[in-house]
Amino acid sequence: MPKYILHRFCAAPMLGATDRHFRSFVRFLSQKTFVYSELVHCHAITKGNYRIELAENAAAHPAALQLAGCDPQSLGEASYAAYQNGFDEINLNIGCPSPKGVVSNFGLCLMDDPELTAECVRACVQGSPLPVTVKCRLGSNPEYSKDKLLKFLELNMAAGCRCFIVHARKADMQSFDTAQNRTKPPLDYEAVYRLKQRYPETEWILNGDIKTAKQAQEHLQYVDGVMLGRALYHNIFLLASVDSRFFDLPDLIHSRREFLIQKAIPYIQARLDKGKPLSHFVRHLLSLYQYQPHANAWRRFLAENAYKPGASLDVLYKALEIAEGV
Numbered sequence: 001m002p003k004y005i006l007h008r009f010c011a012a013p014m015l016g017a018t019d020r021h022f023r024s025f026v027r028f029l030s031q032k033t034f035v036y037s038e039l040v041h042c043h044a045i046t047k048g049n050y051r052i053e054l055a056e057n058a059a060a061h062p063a064a065l066q067l068a069g070c071d072p073q074s075l076g077e078a079s080y081a082a083y084q085n086g087f088d089e090i091n092l093n094i095g096c097p098s099p100k101g102v103v104s105n106f107g108l109c110l111m112d113d114p115e116l117t118a119e120c121v122r123a124c125v126q127g128s129p130l131p132v133t134v135k136c137r138l139g140s141n142p143e144y145s146k147d148k149l150l151k152f153l154e155l156n157m158a159a160g161c162r163c164f165i166v167h168a169r170k171a172d173m174q175s176f177d178t179a180q181n182r183t184k185p186p187l188d189y190e191a192v193y194r195l196k197q198r199y200p201e202t203e204w205i206l207n208g209d210i211k212t213a214k215q216a217q218e219h220l221q222y223v224d225g226v227m228l229g230r231a232l233y234h235n236i237f238l239l240a241s242v243d244s245r246f247f248d249l250p251d252l253i254h255s256r257r258e259f260l261i262q263k264a265i266p267y268i269q270a271r272l273d274k275g276k277p278l279s280h281f282v283r284h285l286l287s288l289y290q291y292q293p294h295a296n297a298w299r300r301f302l303a304e305n306a307y308k309p310g311a312s313l314d315v316l317y318k319a320l321e322i323a324e325g326v
């Protein structure tokens, strides 16, 4: 299968949201959606104890490990650890507009140091046989020029990056905080379409405020793939029709009830048996009935009951009755 097919529809990395449980739920709903781990700093793997968690993290193929950092040697080692633990891709985070990133020189600020970024890409390419992709923006600040962007991209292509995921806006860390930088400055989808025209051999994945499958399909006329973050997290059942819509495959799941009873509940039960709290899992299911008649009642019941100490699956069964209007 051509590689671009794998990237046609991607679930965005979101720290604090797209953990391994969420990614497992994604996989129950869609076999082809490409999932991205939350950002992991390479030092957490090479110097900390995150290596231990990696094995559990890779379960939902196809899956990328998203790495942050600016230390080529550590990134190379971390990419090998990802390979050993069964990930399918290394994704370098060069787009995160957080003050922490500025202090530690990772994320967005690396767009201002394309030579170092390329070194990091090269280290990951040499560190493992996995493909290396870069997630970036159209610029690190409002004045970031087109020439600067092209230089950044070309140096990274030369270093071995064949696929860019572009959040289709620049950043503005002077005026906005991290969260505000996800809705401002304005989006420029056409700029990403033009990158695809300029570099047709490279894969281009468009990200930023794509809200529906229909919008995603429209973008796919101009780019190789789309990546959805908030719209998916806030409406997880959107994934149930991704395989048929985007990959011409039969869908895995046909109703929310089927998803819960056949997939999510057995998955959660196995983990409750090991002492994990219900809330770890239920938080990813709050959006399951989004846009359905009893969506609010479902969410409210879970929010009020699933977080209580010792909450059992009974809470989920009861919520299901409420959501289905039984």
Ligand SMILES: Cc1cc2nc3c(=O)[nH]c(=O)nc-3n(C[C@H](O)[C@H](O)[C@H](O)COP(=O)(O)O)c2cc1C
Residues within 6 Å of the ligand: 012, 013, 014, 015, 016, 017, 037, 038, 039, 066, 093, 095, 096, 135, 167, 182, 207, 208, 209, 210, 227, 228, 229, 230, 231
């Ligand atoms: C809560 C939250 C956490 C995020 N964490 C990450 C992250 O760890 N790595 C990353 O590259 N982007 C992260 N992002 C950005 C998203 O991946 C995505 O680029 C952004 O939300 C725009 O896409 P969307 O409009 O489809 O949500 C995060 C976004 C949100 C809302």
